[in-house]
Each structure stands twice: as C-alpha cells, then as structure tokens.
Amino acid sequence: MESLEAAMFSKHDPAVVPVLKKARVGIAGAGGLGSNAAVFLARAGVGTLVLADYDVVEPSNLNRQHFFVDQIGMPKVEALRDNLLRINPYSSYEIHHLKLHKENIPAIYENVEMLVEAFDTVEMKLLLIETWVRRFPEKPLIVGSGIAGYGGNNDCRTERIFGRVYVCGDNTSDAVIIPPIAPKVALVAALQANQALELLLEKK
C-alpha cells in the first residue's frame, strides 16, 4: 500500500520530490512572512526548515500570521512547528526561540542551503543582509520588502539585486506607516517560498 507521505506528493513531478525532501531552508523570523513562507515550504515538501524568532503569538498577529486563537501566548516558533507538523509530519522543523543578532545568525543557519528573511524592521533586514553576504556569499538570501496594505498585486515582484540576494515585494509599502493585512503579506511570503523552490530545483 502507498504510504501517506508518497500519496501527499503524488501530484509532484517525481524528480522534484527527493530534491525537496533533502533540502534545508532557513527562515529568519516567524511573523507574517516567516509563518506563511514556512507553511508553503512545508506543504511543498521541503525536508528541513530551520526557524528562529523571539516573539510570542499575540491577538493582533492573527490578521496575517499563520497562527490560531488557541495559540495566543505561545512562542511563535513552537506554535509554528505544531502547525507545520499537522500539515506535513514527514519534514523536520528545527526551532530556535531567541533573538537573532550578528553573532548567532551564522551558527544557527550554517547548515541551510538558503535563507528566507522574514524580519519586521528595516534595521534587522539590513543587519541580516550584511551578515549573510559576508559569511555566506554563495548561499541565496531571499528578502521581503514592501508587504503592507492591500491591492497593488502587480507591484509585487522578485528582483535579484546583486550576487545571490533576491528581494520580493513592492519595496514601497512600509508597514510602519500602512497596516499589513493577510493577503498581501501571504502574497510576498509566497513569492519568497516560490523563489526558494526555483533555486532549490534549478539544478534538478
């Protein structure tokens, strides 16, 4: 009898399944971009996700982040791991409940093939890019910038800005000024996850 795991990915190109299964992708931040990107990548069958975030689930997160009412108060990485295990129990989810900074980023993400940047503040985005490009210039970094508000579907795009750094989003709507809402946040998270798949599968 076919296993549940095989059945779950029976619609995929058979050549894709093992490549994704052995892939290791890091996600820095487990808020709007991070939780949604993680769901997409787990659903696609990426075998290992390394997740880090210091925050806990709050009621105001639920308008855009992939958490549930009964998870309010839980560390986001723990709630996210629980949700990912319900979606795809055949992947591994390595979680770190801590604040990422210049010193711990290289050690936590040393064994991933690429990193999805999902931080809230510009300051942290820039810090991550600087740290990543210096330490892992050969590994892709997929940054989110411009996720706020609603509408503007066709302003959202992916651009390789230099080396292996990609930026997804409209790069204009600032969440400090415009409140972020579920569809556009998930749209940009999907661009990041889809870019990750493209890079993972380009040498298939």
Next chain:
Amino acid sequence: MRRKRGEAWYAKKGGHMSILVFNNEEVCEAGDVTIHQLLISRGLNPSAVMIRVDGRIIDRDSYATFVIPAGAKVKAYPFVGGG
C-alpha cells in the same frame, strides 16, 4: 542633482566624480562627500538604505565618516519595514 549622460560616462572612465545608482538610474555626484551626506542630498533615509561601494557593502555605522572615493561606483538599495 541629475547630470547629463556625458558626465556619467566621464565619471565611469575614472573622472573625479562618483556614480550613484538608484532605481537603475545613474546620477553623478561631486566627490568628497560622505555616504550620509550623499543619501540626505538624494532625500533618502540613511537608516533604511544599504550601500555598496565598488561592490562592497558598507557598515551603516560608518556612513557618516565614509568619504566616497573619486570615481567610485555607489549603489543604493532602499528597503521598507514589515515582516
């Protein structure tokens, strides 16, 4: 200030100006300015922009003291918050 293309070409050939690339448009700037001064003069917020000078990422802590060398190619990458 946006200059004529001829001057951009001159700067690329090693003239005494640097080139700022922002949104894929090239803009010549007089030399002897810091990154901070250059960004302010272009109406950009230094704390939300990554800068590469001749391909090297510059630490944000040094924007106020980093004087752009003559003929350098400066690329500015503005980001917005939200994640």
